Amino acid sequence: MRLILLGPPGAGKGTQAQRLIDKYGIPQLSTGDMLREAVAKQTEIGKRAQAVMDAGQLVSDEIVIGIVADRIEQPDARKGFVLDGFPRTLAQAEALDQMLQSRNLSIDAVIEFKVDEEKLVERIEKRARDAEAAGLPVRKDDNPDVFRRRLVEFRALTAAVAPFYRERGRSFEIDGMASIDEVSTQIDTILKQAVAA
Known part of the structure; x- marks a missing residue:
């Protein structure tokens, strides 16, 4: 099962990716992690x-597509993978599709997290307050101003990615403002449909 999770920062993609990893035994592919690993291994x-x-x-x-291509050849990704935070642009989505097609593979489903951005900002502010109250460090991304800038960047770059997959019948919307368990249930329903199709 090859999946893409799309949505703004703070929408809950990381939480759901972890649940999918546990449920299906497939890895989460983070382009940042893969990039660091490729540099460290000097592939x-x-x-x-690095240059x-x-x-x-x-x-x-x-280069990013090359790193993804190398990574999906590894044994743990043979059954599938979860891409979170990639592709970020239409050009990346097109390149990813071409690379997968060259291997007779395709994305099974793109899960698009629909959210109320103002409520999302409130959620992030609450997360920052909760971390402070617990004596934990506050993530720098949990600063409301930084977070709002990331939302603007997300809209500018990634807004074209969802329609690309929607036109191909692979994009499914979920309510990202629902509870964690409700979001998981929505994803399970979509994946059953995608596998049956």
Whole structure:
């Protein structure tokens, strides 16, 4: 089962990804983690990424897709994977589709977390207050101003990704403001439909 979780920061994608990993025994593929691992292992694509980062530039879509391509060849990803936070742009979605097609693979479902952004900001503020009250460090992303900037960036870049998958009949919307268990139930229902299709 190959899945993409799409939605703004703070929508609950990470929580649901962990549940999917536990339930289906498939890995969560984080492009950031994969990039760091490729650089650490000095793979061919890792060396290219290192050179770009050393020059202070952003890693190209081509390199990121190469890292994803290498990663899905590993044994733990043969049954499938969960992509969270990727693809971020239409160009990345198109490149990912082409790379998967070249391996006779495709994305089974794209789960789009629909949220009320103002309520999401309140959720993040509460998470920050709860962390402070518990004496835990507050994530820097939990600053409301930083969070609002990330939402704007998400809308600008990622808004075109959902329609790309919707046109291909692979995108499913869920209510990301529901409880964690309710969101899991919505995802389970979608995955049963996607597998049956």
